[in-house]
Amino acid sequence: MSLLEVENACKTFASRQRGGDPVQALRGVSLQVEAGETLAIIGESGSGKSTLGRAVLRLLELDEGSVRMDGVDLAGLSPSELRAKRAEMQIVFQEPYESLNPRMSIGSIVAEPLQIHRKGLGAAQIRKLVIEVLERVGLPAKVATRLPGELSGGQQQRVGVARAVVSEPKFVVLDEPTSSLDLSIRAQILELLAQLQADLGLAYLFVSHDMHTVEKVSDRIAVMYLGEIVETAPTVDLFRSPQHPYTQTLLSARLSADPREKHAYRAYEGDASVRATPPQQAPA
Amino acid sequence: MAESPAPARRREPGLTASRWTTVRRLVAEHPGAALGVTFIVVLVLWSLFGPLPYDPRGTDGSASREGPSGTHWFGTDGTGGDVFSRVIEAAKIDLSLALAGTAVALVIGVPLGLAASTKGKGSQRLVRGLDAFQAFPLLILALALVSLSGNQLYMVVVAIALLNIPRYMRLLRSEVLAIRESRFVEAATAMGASTPRLIFRHLLPNVWGVILVQTSLTIANSIVVLSSLSFLGVGVSAPTPSWGSMIRDGAGNMSSGEWWIATFPGLAVLLCVLAFNQLADAIGDRTARSYR
Amino acid sequence: MSDTVLDVRGLTVDIATPDGTVNAVRGVDLHVGRGEILGVVGESGCGKSTTIKGILGLLPPNAEVGAEMIELDGYGDLLATPRKKMREVRGRRIGFVAQNPFGSLNPIYSIERQFYELQKAHGTKVGKKESREIAHAMLDGVGIVNPARVLDGYAHQLSGGMAQRVVIALATTLSPQLLIADEPTTGLDATVQAQIMDLISGLVRSEQRSMLLVTHDLGVIAQYAQRVVVMLDGEVVEHGPVMEVMVDPQHEYTRKLINSVPKREELHDVTA
Incomplete structure (x- = not known):
């Protein structure tokens, strides 16, 4: 039994604009997180990665699917049982100031x-x-x-x-914990998180859009695109031999800080209103 | 807050914590509010304890409608009452009724506003009820209530509260709706905070500033409402002096040049409203700043 | 025509605050060569944004800008140019691309109207119809597939990447010789960032324009700029060709910055 087991998670939001199409933020997401490991969720805006991070903590209700922590289905807990369970599962937000009560x-x-x-x-x-x-x-x-x-x-x-x-806690969702920080501070926070994980045996779900960061911290990586996980692999394997074309695109978009390593961006399906090289394979 | 390891304390760098320095700086930053507060304090203290030159309820047939002079600073009214003594005395009833009405509005409006700021169906019903209620001409409703009760003073308080409860509700609702969406409330939910804890430790402390501003504005507004009621002859009745009734009494004399009878109580209303508005501005300024 | 398009020497910006004067920028030299992208890199608060706002005359009145010279080739002294006149410089002589494209676009005007307003503001005597044709060509030039639809629409209908493309098209409509971009891809997705930066560097290269590129992202600098200026606390701590500064940094701070970005090989060793 894994520490966290997510099965077929689905979530659709009503469109913000009147008459707009509903947004399918999660389309059947399944994943497991083992005790003490870091699973990174990487994706771009609109991929549903933040929704997933909140859904596994039951900060929002799923339309379909289940989340089990230590084998306990979170949806089956009463409000007071859920509150008590929250000691074991925590979250760190992207915006450090906004997440602290100013008073x-x-x-x-x-x-x-x-x-x-x-x-x-x-x-x-x-x-x-x-x-x-x-x-x-x-x-x-x-x-x-x-x-x-x-x-x-x-x-x-x-x-x-x-x-x-x-x-x-045993499990912490890290929702882009370093995205709004300066580079040198970023490295310090990542070090701190790694140290805490080693000391306390925490499992992390590390939600991020940044390949550089994810590469540094995660044991395994799940790549999200439009509400689905298109590829999950151990970090080293994913960087060495990305299988899905979208993963390949994400990797090609990384800009190395070493000017000798020239990047060659390869577009994937992409924004239909913008000219780009044709996709190499239809989206999964 | 008793069990927290350390009380929240704001430190201003480079400032010795002398209370006097703080007061001086406050006055320098908000001179209008300081002047206003001083005016209100002096007015209240004088009306409560101060010696008045004449009996504010007394009449003197031999000295009716005299202009301002050394003996009668603000002149005398139609029955020979001293306008100055009456203006000061009226502060007692006018300010206490305004404060009482505001307090009732605050105590009822804030919890209702909180209740109306959730996402549930009850909240929607509350908001719809509020819309319907505000569709009434509330000042006329207040007038009717007070006169039907036979000019009971507690009804004046109820009337002021009725007029102001919707304002508190709407304010609280809009502020709390925004704060409920904030990251730190989400963090509190994620840590397993109960609803009372969310309300009292996370929501309310972050709206105190706007509540204070609204309260100051409500007091100002209540003074105007109260004066309007007594101007129309509803509420406070003779021989107790109130600014509104004094203005009514003196209104007739304006055309014959006896301006002082209505002007001085009118000035009292104006200055009180200005004072509370200035205070509201200053509070708003300070709470906005302490977020940074 | 000289080879230096923008020559800034000894730029200082002093900002008056209630707690005293802050020396936000202290003697910065910048030389942007023709056809070159000069990167300005540093962490938040280092004064990089203040520097370019000082050059563009976009700082609030409580900021005082001083310099030995701010010379724009083909125009002259920017420091002596009054605020009002600077409006003509921006857009015609210098194209400006800000971080948040939605802040640069007017939400209540159609995109077409914003191109026309730009023409009017600079007194180009270009009519509505002609302006639309120009705008159409400009949007096509920044890779927008259906320019007519974008022209008739409004900013809020665009994605972040599309909006930034529109801003770039606007900034280049009057063919300024110099582009200044302040964190042009911060907040955009990595794939969109790569597309936008490819576009910008293409625009610079194809028209022999020059660009001052301000960013905190070392990857953007390493991949797109030819020369780089590293700023810390309002001062330049190191400058030179990207190939030298980023490969063999001399200043301790530059080294620290570069080391805080994970390098690929090292990481594979760690994770393996």
Whole structure:
């Protein structure tokens, strides 16, 4: 049994524009995540990758299909059972500042999961745990009294990570956790996430649009295109011998920072309103 | 907040935490609001404790309709009452009714607004009910309520509240709808927060600023409503002085040149409204800034 | 005609804030050669966007721009050009492509109208019909398959990549010799980014235009620019041909930046 098992997940959203076609964000997605591993979901805008990240945490309801955590079907849980289950499954968002309540101190933000899930703890114990986890994510204890707006983007994201791991989850969705950060900060956060995974045995679902990042962090990669997973493979295999033409296109769009490695972009189906080289194979 | 490891405290770099410095800086940044607050405080204190030159309910047949002078600063009205004493005295009833009406509107409107900001069917029904309710000419409804009750003062409070509850509801609804979609509320849901926790720790603290602004504006508006009611002879009745009834009493004398009888209570209404509006601006300014 | 299209020397930008003056840009030199793409790279807050806004006269009044010279070939001194006159320079002499295409397009005008407004604003005496023909050709030139449909539509009907193509077409309509692009592909998908950058570099190469390309993305610089300027805290820390700076960086900061991008071989070793 895998830690997380998603089967035939389907989700359709009503169109935002009146009279527009409904958007099929997920079209029968199945995947497994094993304990302690990182599965990356890579895709471009409109691929449904963020919807998938929220659906596996039941932050939105699926139209069809099931999500099982430790063999427990999340859809079968009552609201209070689901809330209790949330200690085990957490999320880190793309926008570090927006994901922190601007009116709460860093200490209160990180303490909140403990207040919810470990009701037996006294104020002093919570305080001790909060300082511990802040230090674990590389923040000095004194930031506990600060407000989110007083920290840098990188520090804010460390707080987001601290809040996600303080309740000792087994599984964390990372929704583009480094996309809005500067390059050098990005590397630090990725290192921190890898360290936490090694120390705490976390499993990650790493949602990203960036091949460079995904290559660095993931054990396996699932490529999403228009609501479907078109290819899943171990990271090394996917980069060495991408099978699906869309994966090949994504890889060809990477721009290497080494000017000696010239890229040659190969278009895939693409935007029909824009001229591009013809697709090599019809989409799956 | 008691169990949180550290209370939220905002630090201003380069500023010693002297309260006096903070006050001075506030005054420098919002001179209009500071002036307004001072005016209201002086008015309230004087009306409650201050010595008035004459009995505000007294009459003096020998000194009717005298212009402003050293003895009667704002002149006298038709029955010889001292306009200055009456303007100050009226603050007691006018401001307390306005505040009471606003408080009732706040206490009822905020929870209703919260309830109307969910995605459920009940919320939609509430909004539709609100639309229907606001289709009534509410000022006329208020007038009818107060006069049918036989000029009961508590009905004046109810009338002011009725006029302002819809405003609180709409404000809360629009603000909370936006905040409900925010990442940090999603994060709280993802960590398993219960509904009361979502409301009291995540939603309400982020709308306090706009609630305060709205409250200040509502007080200003209530003063106008109250004055309109008493101008029409509804609500506060003689011999208790109120600004609205004083304006009505003096309105007839305007044409004969005795301007002071209506002008000074009118000025009191104007300054109070200005003061609360300035205060609302300043609060809005500060809450907008503290988000950054 | 000289070989330097844009010559900026000793550019400074001081921004007055309530907490004192911030020296956002401190003595930046930029030389854009003919037919060349000069990349300006740095992390957020390094002053790269402020630099180009200073050159274009797009900074708010509380910012003071100073320089030894800002010389645009065939036009003259930009520093001495008054704000009003700068509007004529932008569009006709310098095409500007901003990060968010939807911010550059007017949401309530049709795309066709925006091409016409551009002509009117620069007093070209081009009529409505002729403007549409020109616009049609421009959109065709940026790879849009059905220009007529896009011309009749509005910005919100376009995808991010399409909108950026329209902005590029607008920026090049009056044939400016210099293009300035501020993070032109940030926020776009990788596949769209590759298409847009291929388009932009093609436009520069085919018409012997020049371009100042501001980005935080080292991949974009390495693949498309010929020379690069690395900025840190409002100053240039390293500059030179891409082949030298990106392959064998001299400054410690440049090295740090480049090392924070994973290189392919190394990573395969790690994961294998």
